[in-house]
Amino acid sequence: MNRSSRHVAITGLGATTPLGGDVHTTWQALSAGKTGVCHLDLSSQCGHTLPVRIAAPAAVDPATQLSAAQVNHTDRSAQFALVAAREAWSDAGHPVGGGDAVPPAHVAAVVGVGIGGIISQFQQLDLLLRQGPSSVNPRCIPMILPNHAAAQVGLLIGAQAAVHAPVSACASGAEAIALGLSLIRSGQARVVLAGGTDAALHPLIVAGFSRMRALSRRNDEPQRASRPFDAERDGFVLGEGAAMLTLEEADHARQRGARIYGYLAGAGISNDSHHVAQPSPDGAGTVRAVTDALTDADLDASHIRHINAHATSTPVGDLTEAQALRTALTSATDHAAVSATKAAFGHTVGAAGAIEALTTVLALFHRTAPPTCALERVGPGIDLDIVGAAPRALPPGDIAALSTSLGFGGHNVALVLRSPS
Template sequence: MTNVRDVVVTGLGATTPLGGDVTSTWTAALAGESGARTLDNDWAETYGMPVNFAATIKVKPEEVLPRTEIKRMDPSTQYAIIAAREAWADAGAPEVDGDRLGTVVSSGIGGIWTTLDAWDTLREKGARRVLPMTVPMLMPNSPTAYVSLELGARAGAHALVSACASGSEAIAYGVEMIRSGRADVVVAGGTEATIHPMPISAFAASRTLSLRNDDPAGASRPYDLARDGFVIGEGAGVVVLESAEHAATRGARVYATIGGIGLSADGYHITSPEPTGDGQVRAMQSALDDAGVTASDVVHINAHATSTVVGDLIEARSVSQVLGSSADGVALSATKSMTGHLLGGAGALETIFTVLALHERTAPPTINVTDPDPELGLDLVRDAPRPLRSGPVAAINNSFGFGGHNVALVVTSE
């Protein structure tokens, strides 16, 4: 029997380096494809950039959206609208009073393309040539605002910003909106469009990007001894959340339940994770407690696992601490090995992967791990998907961000 406060997932939408929708993205992930590729431009030559590849969007917005929308939206908003429309249609376009419908669509960085283009215009052509839509386009709340305008969502339109945890925190906040009674349906997720020479150069300067220019597809190598940094990606993931009661009343198809949410902060460093992983442990344990499940119920984890030398092992030790003896046989997937790191969109896309893993009882693979780090100590799903057991189960999706933000979501399925 469902509880009125239970929050279920009834719609999924995405546009990613692997595909222009959820189906193509998930199919490519199960096949172990990489979305990383050499950039088709002269940025590296022109600016002396040390990195000339990224996980670029597979289907360009111009192929999906009309020119009128392209002109008034930053790419980050374009991606969000594409994903939200798919998720809404996938949910069956539920009839819901706008006062009971909310949106929470986040971005870690916001409209960086619009910001930098406007600055170039100002310097080169003067103030009169700066577009009047510049501010609405660059606002970090622009994606959630446009989604709320499209759907007539009036229960709230929010944009939480927590770096690479933004997408997951948006979903967590959407869950809380429904649990608290503010909304019956919430469209939630994350988006990012930062494949631009400035952000790439800045990340490279911080020594967090992989430098494997000769092998983009093999560059993201979570838990491999030869890992040397993440691959920057772009895209969006959006889910439709509903109270279980609302979904049951309309006979909606339910993918899974967002059973628990856990949030914490390291209070340690602006970019480096706290070495003991205490904040990550607290987030995961809080999410399990919130869901009312134990470590023995967990069959799958979609790890944050960006492919950085230090971060991967801190998370692995945190997972081991939370799961204890139940860690044996829990299928660990690091899907950034295929999608690259979507920053503010990562947690939302990986929530979709986690939901589908339970819905289809199939854990996606991790690619590019040819020499696993002996310190991993967990059961990594490598190269091919792995079946998950039937019956009531739980999975964890981890997302961690610069600034010490930790978000864990527990997905459950009967």
């Protein structure tokens, strides 16, 4: 079977984000123009005043949604992934923790992280230094491996076809979804739970991003701090959370009468190979990822009526991305309503690509492009039709949307999603 004959449907969604502990709450808050960014000072954890004292913490502590044993066995990043995975899996009508609606040999899990189990690393290091080696958790190693969240999700759903943990910084969540698409097209899996997670609200991470001058320092105005594409943007706001999508071979989904939110029509992955953190000035890598995704989806740019941009709110990154989108889509850019939802979620690192893909699916499903809540005045050089403080209706009919994700290391991932028929 060639790849084009295996269409991939999205049959389940799960999320725990700075806006809510589930998909419904998250979407309601996002559509209402709320932000998850707030005052959060981690200085007391390091004994020094941090230059950035704002963040977008998850709305619901995942530890309150899992058993005590699960919490003891997992890093916070995996806890987010488990909460989102449980929701996405049951939302698709698959039983969690028992029953074989799909044979495990046809099930895969792909969960990307940008930073991974850093909170557990520091907790365990602290125990080692203070109390000695016998105090280190016997599960320390599985908890700090980059595949920790993926392995936990794989165990949750009994994924025997494959478990993968793509790591591509802030593009990890999107890359996981692209890999899920490949697994279904190749026939290796019929159902894939794919997404991303991260929990890195730690003083070292704040200090490290601060040293790169990557974070907004609008400490006194947290709700106006994350403002992608705005003329006054001054950096991103660190967030945390997870999102998961149940991807399913479309014929399989139809045969079992599953609800279909939309389709994952194509993906494009490229690398700038230019600089470890800066985007390539001409945005060529991003352009290539977008055009490859369109080709992969067998669509032309005119089908794209909505874009969820990576747009983190950094001065350089947003401008380069905006120009790359226009280069890739040419005049079709004029007909695409662009949302930059990091305004509300902050930058959730490895989860970002998955949260934004999920948001894009919901935008197509509800025919509503979500707001870019903190936008006041579009910055110079950004020639895009950006959805401002109020949501905007999307046209009826068969339309497509684009979600872009970029990461340190030059990673570019573009996903093309298509409305339900």
